[in-house]
Amino acid sequence: MKRMAPAALTVGVGMLLTACGLDMDLGSRHEDVKTYEIADALTELQVNIGAGDVIVNESDRSGVKVTETLQWRSSKPETERSVEGKALVLRYMCGKGPLSHCNVNYKVEIPKGLRVKIDGGAGVITLRQLSGELEVATGAGDIRTVGLAVKRLKADTGAGTVELAFVAPPDSVEATTGAGEVEVKVPGGPYDVEAGAGVGDVTVKVDKDPSSPRKIKVSSGVGDVKVLKS
Template identity: 30%
Template sequence: MLTPARWLLAALAAVALAGCDTTALKVAEDLKTYDVPATVTTVELTGGSGSVEVAAVDGPHRVRERHVYADLPPLTSHRVEGGTLFLVDQGCGKAADADGRCSTHYRIEVPRTLAVTVKVRTAPVTVTGMTGALDITTDVGAIRGTGLAGKTKATTSVGAVELRYAAAPPAVDVTNDVGATQVFLPAQGEYRIDAKTAAGPAVNLPSLPKAKSAITLRSSTGAITVAPA
């Protein structure tokens, strides 16, 4: 997580990179695709800049990396240890990473029950159809999920968070320094909701003190909304 003094600098940097005219750069692009072994039960990704998509599919199960760079390609790796698929993006080097000339865009297609951990610096993260546990962290980048059902932890310094659940999750824990947070839960579920933000939360579902499903939402600057899915 960024400190409160640094989130504004990060946000301005992200805006500046998004607005850069890359047509003057000699940009290269390449693709890498590999299968996810059937023995994998957990995916852990550590990355820098780009984007991350995680999608539940019946098969085939695979990872696609799209690298965009101006000089040397990003240094990425993947390995399986003890049922966990580790994905690592080390970037292209300090100079290329700093001026936005390096990004890795992941598309991860896996069984819906897998647990997924993602930690990235500047990248939006999208998760679709996963019912396993999620732990998503971005310094700068939106976090969006649809068709979810598992325990979820989402943390961002700058970026919107939008989570939509197809089934009542055991727990949801969101920390968002700057950005709106929206959580949509099945109306038939029972929840213990604790939402706090300077802007004032809008909670449109009953909060039951003895409910097993704990929904904890925190934001320093940004609206919080809890509503039926």
């Protein structure tokens, strides 16, 4: 993922959101909500989108429930879902033309233990009570989590806050942001911690041991970095 220089991040984020149609006044805004369920036996969820918020939470259901909120001005986006191997893949496309600006917000309920991979251009990503492996990236937007029991997690945003809250000790955590605060809360310990900030304060308040098999690596280009006990 291409990173913007810190001095250009504020302008760059605004341009990105405008280009995605989130701030432009191009006439009446339209919205449509669609909900569906996938009963296939799955091991992974993939969400690949340009602009939009994503919420993923675990539940006791055996299948996957997806709610899509489509928003557009001139051309309705086309959403696509497919099962590729054991992975459910969600994506969408805006119409062609200079005024075909759109975005889609996703709310996804998944069974316990599914691996989750999200790649977004702009938007807030919220993850709740997940236990499967996580890999999350967004060009501009916050990454927020609650009640994580995952063993391995990678989170990256070009501009935004990263908040990771664990209820079980993870084996590996990697979190980075170009501009914004990174906060990781973990139980137990000790951990092998590597934390740094180009411009900002670094606070580590967990038991540290460089020989620990549990690794935490966090950084921010511009912003505070915190590794705390939960």
